[in-house]
Amino acid sequence: MSKITWKGSVLLGPIPPVLVSCGTPEKPNVFTVAWAGIINTHPPRVSISVRPSRHSYGLIQQSGEFVINLPTTALARAVDWCGVKSGRDVDKFAAMGLTALPASAVGCPLVGESPVNLECRVFQQIPLGTHDLFLADVAAVNVDEALLDEAGKLHLEKAGLLAYAHGQYYSLGQALGTFGWSVRKKAPEPAKAPKPGKPPRRPAPPAGGKAHPEKKARPGRKAGPVTGHKTARKGAKRPG
Numbered sequence: 001m002s003k004i005t006w007k008g009s010v011l012l013g014p015i016p017p018v019l020v021s022c023g024t025p026e027k028p029n030v031f032t033v034a035w036a037g038i039i040n041t042h043p044p045r046v047s048i049s050v051r052p053s054r055h056s057y058g059l060i061q062q063s064g065e066f067v068i069n070l071p072t073t074a075l076a077r078a079v080d081w082c083g084v085k086s087g088r089d090v091d092k093f094a095a096m097g098l099t100a101l102p103a104s105a106v107g108c109p110l111v112g113e114s115p116v117n118l119e120c121r122v123f124q125q126i127p128l129g130t131h132d133l134f135l136a137d138v139a140a141v142n143v144d145e146a147l148l149d150e151a152g153k154l155h156l157e158k159a160g161l162l163a164y165a166h167g168q169y170y171s172l173g174q175a176l177g178t179f180g181w182s183v184r185k186k187a188p189e190p191a192k193a194p195k196p197g198k199p200p201r202r203p204a205p206p207a208g209g210k211a212h213p214e215k216k217a218r219p220g221r222k223a224g225p226v227t228g229h230k231t232a233r234k235g236a237k238r239p240g
């Protein structure tokens with residue numbers, strides 16, 4: 001790979017272009033923030049970088065609260081629109097048909113159409129240059145019940161999350177593996193084909209049935225991704 005070197009820039013991607021809601025239930029506002037991140041696990045803490053010129057900057061500074069609403073592909077237009085229009089001039093919730101729902105731990109509303117909402121309380125504000133960094137505790141998380149299975153496990157992969165890289169919006173692509181799959185033991189060799197005349201060891205899936213569709217979609221199953229964390233070897237700790 002041959003490289004050319006540029007001066008420093010924030011060429012980092014993909015990142016989530018989150019919808020940040022703020023303001024009050026009576027006068028809610030929402031704007032798009034791509035400079036958002038996780039900064040600590042316990043206690044759960046996140047950050048957003050906001051230019052002082054944004055209308056939302058004053059609202060967040062005043063209340064010390066905001067909500068990070070994860071964006072989906074269905075919200076892509078709203079994400080872009082809320083990132084180019086100001087709450088000084090327009091009610092963005094109304095214009096985009098977004099529902100301002102009451103939050104449980106903060107006074108500002110959350111975006112009902114977003115599958116995951118992080119209710120945040122600012123504990124520090126750091127001016128950095130063009131942007132101020134708001135560091136915040138995540139006081140509560142709201143999750144769309146439709147993304148939970150019977151055991152209460154979250155299936156975020158079903159949310160259709162939106163990504164942003166170098167000025168472009170993307171839907172997420174094919175799942176390549178779960179955390180730690182690179183160091184997990186190889187899956188056992190598939191059973192050999194039965195000798196002629198002998199019945200197969202496992203019954204064939206019913207005709208037209210969707211038996212293990214996800215297995216079919218997973219590439220390189222033999223030496224590649226394997227789901228589940230139980231078999232992860234030591235050393236494959238989750239980051240953070």
Ligand SMILES: Cc1cc2nc3c(=O)[nH]c(=O)nc-3n(C[C@H](O)[C@H](O)[C@H](O)COP(=O)(O)O)c2cc1C
Nearest residue numbers: 031032033034035050051054055056083085086087
């Ligand atoms: C994809 C995208 C990402 C953005 N990321 C940020 C950001 O991280 N910080 C920021 O201050 N503005 C960001 N903006 C710009 C604001 O969302 C935009 O200026 C918005 O109109 C501010 O709304 P407000 O005046 O109602 O607060 C982004 C815009 C887009 C479209």
